[in-house]
Amino acid sequence: MFTARSLLATITLCTAFIVSGCDVKVKPIEGGKEIAQELERHKIKRLTRQDILAATQKYGDSIVVVAERLHTQRLTEHLNQGGIAAAIPYCQPENYEETETLQDKFGAISRRFSERPRNPQNLAKGGTVKTLARYSSSQEQGITVEELGQDQIRYTSPIYLRDESCLSCHGTVGQELSESDYLLIKEKYPQDQATGYKKGDLMGTWELTFDKMDLVAFLNDQPKKSRRPR
Numbered sequence: 001m002f003t004a005r006s007l008l009a010t011i012t013l014c015t016a017f018i019v020s021g022c023d024v025k026v027k028p029i030e031g032g033k034e035i036a037q038e039l040e041r042h043k044i045k046r047l048t049r050q051d052i053l054a055a056t057q058k059y060g061d062s063i064v065v066v067a068e069r070l071h072t073q074r075l076t077e078h079l080n081q082g083g084i085a086a087a088i089p090y091c092q093p094e095n096y097e098e099t100e101t102l103q104d105k106f107g108a109i110s111r112r113f114s115e116r117p118r119n120p121q122n123l124a125k126g127g128t129v130k131t132l133a134r135y136s137s138s139q140e141q142g143i144t145v146e147e148l149g150q151d152q153i154r155y156t157s158p159i160y161l162r163d164e165s166c167l168s169c170h171g172t173v174g175q176e177l178s179e180s181d182y183l184l185i186k187e188k189y190p191q192d193q194a195t196g197y198k199k200g201d202l203m204g205t206w207e208l209t210f211d212k213m214d215l216v217a218f219l220n221d222q223p224k225k226s227r228r229p230r
Helices: 004-020 032-041 049-090 097-106 127-136 164-170 179-188 212-219
Strands: 108-113 144-148 152-160 202-211
Touching: 049 097, 049 108, 049 144, 049 152, 049 164, 049 179, 049 202, 049 212, 097 108, 097 212, 127 202, 152 212, 164 179, 202 212
Parallel strands: none
Antiparallel strands: 108 202, 144 152, 152 202
């Protein structure tokens, strides 16, 4: 009669014998290397607070540089082709298709603000007025990145009048900006305040608000979680 212990030993011995007598071959998974690489690529990264702030500055810079470069190119091109009337529709680089594509990619919303705006929608308010005051007084001279609660990060960058061609739209009326051209501007923007500038003057600030969840999703190459209205 078999005891429980002897029966278990017999089964174990038979199993070992069967396995040792078989040449077991495991077929490699087709595309296994590529699958492993894809899984590694989608692996969630551990991001520190500093990582996220550094990414905010990097991608904020990317958006602003592209927007300003296109702004200069398009205004110059249309001023040369058709004067102020042809250039006016291209005065909002934050709304360019290329700018919006980058915003969606990085999880940001960009706006420009000024204390003397052409478009009243760009009038600085609240904390933005304080930011412009710091730039104006040279307390701040470059880019700033700051957290707004747990969900958002704000990127700001000053806007200076660096190109003399900008004076044809923002210079002194009757001098760099002709009176006839200014009448065209006033037709589009009757509340315009954006004249009388000189080269080097502070005109306003870029303000980009990043959704932290969207930015982290981008850094991890993951689908965005939030769906904020643009």
